[in-house]
Amino acid sequence: ETGVTQTPRHLVMGMTNKKSLKCEQHLGHNAMYWYKQSAKKPLELMFVYNFKEQTENNSVPSRFSPECPNSSHLFLHLHTLQPEDSALYLCASSQDRQTFHYGYTFGSGTRLTVV
Amino acid sequence: KNEVEQSPQNLTAQEGEFITINCSYSVGISALHWLQQHPGGGIVSLFMLSSGKKKHGRLIATINIQEKHSSLHITASHPRDSAVYICAGTGNQFYFGTGTSLTVIP
Numbered sequence: 001e002t003g004v005t006q007t008p009r010h011l012v013m014g015m016t017n018k019k020s021l022k023c024e025q026h027l028g029h030n031a032m033y034w035y036k037q038s039a040k041k042p043l044e045l046m047f048v049y050n051f052k053e054q055t056e057n058n059s060v061p062s063r064f065s066p067e068c069p070n071s072s073h074l075f076l077h078l079h080t081l082q083p084e085d086s087a088l089y090l091c092a093s094s095q096d097r098q099t100f101h102y103g104y105t106f107g108s109g110t111r112l113t114v115v
Numbered sequence: 116k117n118e119v120e121q122s123p124q125n126l127t128a129q130e131g132e133f134i135t136i137n138c139s140y141s142v143g144i145s146a147l148h149w150l151q152q153h154p155g156g157g158i159v160s161l162f163m164l165s166s167g168k169k170k171h172g173r174l175i176a177t178i179n180i181q182e183k184h185s186s187l188h189i190t191a192s193h194p195r196d197s198a199v200y201i202c203a204g205t206g207n208q209f210y211f212g213t214g215t216s217l218t219v220i221p
Contacts, residue, residue, distance in 0.1 A: 009156075040124075042117060042211035043201075088156055101146060101205040102163070109156035 003027045004107035006091050012113045015081060021110045023074040023091030029105070031097045032074040034066060037088040037109070049074060050097040081114045088112070118142045121202050121212040128219050134189040136215045138202030144210065147178050147185045150201040152214065158201070161187070192219045 004025045013019050023032065034046040048056035049068040063085075065077040074091055091107040094100040119140045128134050138147070149161040162169050162176040164185075169176050173192075178185040189196055197219050202212040 040213055042119070042213050043203075043209075045209065090156070090158065092158075101209070104160070106158035111156065 004091055004093055004105050006089075006107035006110050008110060009108065010111045010113075012115060013078065013081065014115055015083070017081075018077070018079040020078065021076040021089055021091075021112075023076075023107055025072055025091075025093045025105070025107075027093060027105060029093035029095055030071050031094045031100060032068060032071070033092040033094075033100075034074065034076055035090040035092060037090055039087075043090070047076075048097060055097060078112075081112075083114050086112055086114045116141075117213065118210040119202055119204055119212040121200075121215050123215060124213070125216045126218070128192050128217070130193060130219055130221050132192050132219075134192050134196075134217065134219075136187045136200050136202075136217070138185040138187070138212060140183050140185075140202075140204045140210065142204065142206055142210055144204035144206040146205050147176075148203040148205065149176050149185075149187050150203060152199040152201060154198070161200075189217075194219045194221050 007022045031050045033048050036044045045058050046060045047066045052068050063080050067075040088109045088111050090109045092104050094104040122137045146163050146165045148163050150158050151161050152158045164178050173190045175188040199214040199216050201214045204210045
């Protein structure tokens with residue numbers, strides 16, 4: 001375990017389902033991130049939360065909805081996904097947004113398959 | 116074209132071999148990171164460097180700022196080194212490469 005825990009590890013969902021991914025860290029970090037990793041593509045930054053406030057949304061479709069109730073927890077709510085949304089979704093955290101480049105911790109990811 | 120390019124995409128080596136993974140970037144960055152991703156998915160930082168060379172155990176990372184090029188070397192490779200190695204540059208944002216999948220055969 002790296003200090004950032006993601007659940008579930010694997011998820012298969014139909015296109016009409018609603019599900020949520022969870023990320024939890026107890027490192028005392030104040031910034032949390034969602035990344036998407038598709039096969040043969042670079043990691044794509046989806047959302048950034050800094051001190052519980054969403055500071056970045058990189059043109060992510062509205063079928064992905066993030067939630068950050070406190071600095072330790074981050075959720076990604078999923079609804080009416082498409083097969084091309086199948087990917088590894090990684091959560092990361094850092095002390096704050098400005099120091100991400102110097103110290104960050106990734107979770108092990110949720111492998112999502114949309115059928 | 117991606118801002119960070121890695122080669123090769125896939126690499127198979129015999130245990131004990133010396134391995135080199137290359138990374139070239141086309142954007143201005145303040146630091147270059149090498150990350151390791153095991154089959155379970157988790158990503159671990161191996162190195163962050165902005166000049167010269169760093170060594171940790173059997174791993175060596177070098178960077179040439181003028182040529183915008185970095186290399187990751189693994190000496191005396193071992194099956195437990197099998198993973199995806201990702202190069203990433205940090206400037207205004209994180210620029211990730213697509214990764215090099217390494218398999219070391221006993």
